[in-house]
Amino acid sequence: MEKWRLTYxxxxGSGMFGLEPAREHAYEVELDTASLRREGPDEQTILEMMRSAVRDHAGEGAVLTDAEEISS
Known part of the structure; x- marks a missing residue:
């Protein structure tokens, strides 16, 4: 398991109406990415794991914007 800081x-939809702009949030999570390579098809698998973790944490409207590995 590796620990990641996911920013989202x-x-x-309120931004398109000139209301308050979206604020970034950070979420730390452990994902089972140790056996996956950071390129090719595994890279897409890792991204989908991260997107799924963010949606599970913050709801379907959450959009992943950055990820940083903070430990392995």
Whole structure:
């Protein structure tokens, strides 16, 4: 398991109406990415794991914007 800091915004649609812009949030999570390579098909698998973790944490409107590995 590796620990990741995932940065995301919640897209609730209010930004397109000139309301408050989306704020970034950070979420730390452990993902089973140790056996996956950081390129090719494994890279897409890792991204989908991260997107899924963010949606599970913050809801379907959450959009992953950045990821940083903080430990392995």
């Amino acid at each position: 915004v919640v897209n609730d």
